[in-house]
Amino acid sequence: MDKQQTVKFVDTIAERICRLSDDIWDNPELAYREFRSAALQKEALRELGFTVTENVAGIATAFSGSFGSGRPVIAILGEFDALAGLSQKAGADKCTPVVKGGNGHGCGHNALGAASIAAAAAVRQYLLETKKPGTVIYFGCPGEEGGSGKAFMARDGAFADADCAITWHPASQNIVSKNRNSANVQIKYRFTGRAAHAASAQKGRSALDAAELMNTGVQYLREHMPATCCLHYAFTDAGGVSPNVVQPRAELLYLIRGKNSEEAAALKARVDKIARGAAMMTETSVRIEFIKACSDYLPNDTLDAVAQKNAETIPLPKYSAEERDYAARLAKTYGGSGRGLRSYLEKRLAPEVAEPFKKHIGEPLYEFVLPLAKSRTTTKGSTDVGDVSHCCPTVNFNASCLAADTPGHSWQQTAQGKSSVMHKGLLWAAKVMAATAVDILNEPQTLEAAKEEFAKLTGGKPYVCPIPPNVKPRPIG
Ligand SMILES: [Zn+2]
Ligand SMILES: [Zn+2]
Numbered sequence: 001m002d003k004q005q006t007v008k009f010v011d012t013i014a015e016r017i018c019r020l021s022d023d024i025w026d027n028p029e030l031a032y033r034e035f036r037s038a039a040l041q042k043e044a045l046r047e048l049g050f051t052v053t054e055n056v057a058g059i060a061t062a063f064s065g066s067f068g069s070g071r072p073v074i075a076i077l078g079e080f081d082a083l084a085g086l087s088q089k090a091g092a093d094k095c096t097p098v099v100k101g102g103n104g105h106g107c108g109h110n111a112l113g114a115a116s117i118a119a120a121a122a123v124r125q126y127l128l129e130t131k132k133p134g135t136v137i138y139f140g141c142p143g144e145e146g147g148s149g150k151a152f153m154a155r156d157g158a159f160a161d162a163d164c165a166i167t168w169h170p171a172s173q174n175i176v177s178k179n180r181n182s183a184n185v186q187i188k189y190r191f192t193g194r195a196a197h198a199a200s201a202q203k204g205r206s207a208l209d210a211a212e213l214m215n216t217g218v219q220y221l222r223e224h225m226p227a228t229c230c231l232h233y234a235f236t237d238a239g240g241v242s243p244n245v246v247q248p249r250a251e252l253l254y255l256i257r258g259k260n261s262e263e264a265a266a267l268k269a270r271v272d273k274i275a276r277g278a279a280m281m282t283e284t285s286v287r288i289e290f291i292k293a294c295s296d297y298l299p300n301d302t303l304d305a306v307a308q309k310n311a312e313t314i315p316l317p318k319y320s321a322e323e324r325d326y327a328a329r330l331a332k333t334y335g336g337s338g339r340g341l342r343s344y345l346e347k348r349l350a351p352e353v354a355e356p357f358k359k360h361i362g363e364p365l366y367e368f369v370l371p372l373a374k375s376r377t378t379t380k381g382s383t384d385v386g387d388v389s390h391c392c393p394t395v396n397f398n399a400s401c402l403a404a405d406t407p408g409h410s411w412q413q414t415a416q417g418k419s420s421v422m423h424k425g426l427l428w429a430a431k432v433m434a435a436t437a438v439d440i441l442n443e444p445q446t447l448e449a450a451k452e453e454f455a456k457l458t459g460g461k462p463y464v465c466p467i468p469p470n471v472k473p474r475p476i477g
Contacts, residue, residue, distance in 0.1 A: 001129040003438045007314060007431045009122040013048070017430070018423045020044050021114035025090070025417040028082030028103035028110075031143035032475045034061045037080040041113055041140050048121040049128075050138065057156035059473055061142040062149060064158070065117075067124040070133035072447055074437050075159060076120045077167035077388060078113035079144045082106070088414035093329045095411045104414035108170030109144060111401060111417065115168065115426035119433035126438055134441050137162070141384070143473060146186065148292040150384035152473045155465035159391040163447060164303060166436055167385055168429045170422065171398035172406050173341065173366050174311060176304045177297075178348075178375040182230070182257040183264045184382040185293040185466060189214060189275045190237075193284040195248035204246025208239045210282040211250040217274035228259035229267050230379050253291070253476075259377050260296045261466040291476065293466035297386040298457050299375040302450040303395035303436070310435040311369045311397065317424035319365050327364035327403035327421070330412050337404035338362040348373035365421065366400050390463045393450035395436065401425030 010017075024037045038061040042052050050065030086104030089096040097104075120138035127134055139158065143149035150159075159165065169177075191211055196204025218231055225231070232255040239247025256271060258264035272288055279286040331337040338361040345354035345361075353371050360366060388394050401422045406413050416422055440447055 001126050003435050006122045006126045006434050006438050009125050010118050010427055010430045010434060013118055013121055014427055016044065017114050017118040017427070020117065021111045021423070021426060022418045024080055024110035024113065025105045028087070028105050030084060030103055030475060031081045031145055031147035031149070032059070032061060032473055034081050034142050038063060038140055038142065041078070041080060041117060044117055045138060048117070049124060050120070056139070056158050057153045059142060059149065059152060062153055063140040064137050065120065066135060066137040068127045068135040070135065072163035072440060073135045073137065073161055074123065074440060075162040075165040075388070075392070076116045076136065076138050076433060076437070077141055077150070077165055077385065078116035078138060079109040079141050080113040081109055081143055081145050081147070083145055083409055086409065086411060086414045088411045090415060090418040092415045093326065094333065105417045106409045106411070106414045107145065108401060108413065108417060108422070111170050111422055111426040112168065113140065115430040116433065118427065118430035119166070119437065122430065122434035123437045132441060136437065144384055146476050147473060148294040148384040148467070149473065151292065151294045151387040151465060151467055154387040154391050154463060155467055159388050162392045164392050164440060164450060165388045165394040166433050167394070167396050168433060169396070169398050170401035170425060172400055172402040172404050173398055174316065174369040174400045176308045176311065176372055176397040178299050178304065178373050179297065179380070180299060180375055180377045181297040181386060182228070182259060182379050182382045183261040183294060183296040183386065183466065184255055184257045185264045185268050186291040187254045187256065187268060187271070188236070188251060188289040188291055189254065190251045190287045190289065191249065191279060191284045193246065193248045193282065196246040198244040198246055201246050205283045206246050207250040207284050208247035210278045210284045210286065211235065211252050213281055214252065214275050214278035217278060218271060221270060221274065225267055226258070226263060228377060228379060229263060230257040231271070257379060257382060261293065264293065265466065290468055290471050292471070292473070294382055294384040295386040295390050295466055297383055297396070298389040298394070300393040300395060300450050300453055301375070302446060302453050303393055304372060306439050306446060307395045307397050307432060307436045308372050310432045310439070314428065314431045314435060316367055316369070317428055319367065319421065323421050324364045330403045330415070331364055331405065334405070334407055334410070334412055337364060340405040341366065344370065364404055366404055387465065390458060393454040397432065399425045399429035399432070
């Protein structure tokens with residue numbers, strides 16, 4: 001069995017894998033409550049010949065499926081959690097929730113996990129037939145959305161033995177990610193005051209005032225924080241609906257980003273001070289509760305180049321007129337396509353490299369692989385793949401599964417979760433991952449180079465999880 005046959009193996013399980021993706025889409029579950037989704041993936045792993053380990057890191061919906069023995073140990077990462085409020089009819093071209101306010105797969109994690117299982121199964125077949133040394137492990141990682149499942153798994157040493165990790169994400173472009181995503185930390189600030197009738201408010205101490213003063217303090221902090229930091233917050237409890245009551249309780253959920261975990265932690269310490277100051281000003285008390293954190297993502301040029309070469313070699317899906325027409329109709333609902341591609345071409349690539357791709361701006365589906373850009377630090381989002389990238393060299397790429405420039409976490413994205421374009425994209429992604437794993441198995445010098453690069457980036461320091469040891473993963477809301 002060679003690389004080409006490994007890639008072709010994905011086609012032999014395509015029907016099973018697309019069914020798995022669709023089944024998970026049909027029952028969207030939120031972070032750390034993905035019991036059915038995890039069960040469906042474990043069932044598929046067993047059918048495909050993997051040894052399943054449950055409760056990885058003591059998390060009920062974290063698991064792994066492994067095959068083979070010896071080194072290298074190749075980790076393939078998958079997800080399966082959904083988002084709140086994004087329930088949506090499959091194939092809709094206007095917002096049509098199935099369950100009002102219900103959950104939906106607005107980030108494509110149904111496809112993410114299914115494709116990663118397909119890739120792991122193809123690598124398993126390769127190891128089985130060639131009898132080469134090596135281990136492939138699919139990691140079922142829960143709670144990516146707001147839960148940093150992989151960081152909790154990494155804290156427990158789940159990836160400590162891996163030589164490298166491979167993953168992907170559904171998107172509207174075929175592109176190897178070179179974004180050095182931010183680290184983040186999520187904190188609850190819970191203020192407690194004293195209730196009173198608002199007409200005799202002198203007796204009360206308002207937790208809502210404290211929360212508002214905290215946010216005001218944070219606005220003044222923004223000017224004095226590094227440009228690579230971001231501060232976001234939500235009122236998760238404003239104390240109720242009665243204006244004639246002095247609110248005795250209020251709660252804020254903060255998401256604090258920095259270029260790395262140290263920077264995010266330093267900013268968190270300053271936000272904590274503001275929270276305590278607000279409590280002091282209002283004679284209320286504040287409880288500061290650490291929810292989760294994730295590390296910045298470290299791209300690996302060596303592995304990125306391997307994935308890029310495979311992405312450019314493995315034939316891309318072909319689309320029908322109907323598929324292009326649906327994508328074009330959807331694009332009209334979010335202001336048309338082209339912005340994302342134009343921005344990438346202008347900001348990330350040299351003009352002469354970008355030029356041949358300009359003709360694609362405005363197309364409904366992107367049917368090409370973008371050239372590799374240089375890695376850059378970005379404040380545009382975080383991923384818990386970051387923690388894996390601090391444990392071993394990691395490669396992460398996007399595959400075109402969606403109408404061009406589909407907004408993330410949107411009803412339009414959920415609507416495309418079971419489409420033929422999604423199926424084609426996830427199978428292509430599985431092939432790129434499988435081919436990359438075969439290259440790593442066959443070229444020890446590539447893995448060595450990836451590890452040297454990794455050691456340089458981390459300064460040889462062992463992974464330190466940004467989540468304190470006593471914090472347990474848990475659902476939000
Ligand atoms: Zn997401
Ligand atoms: Zn996602």
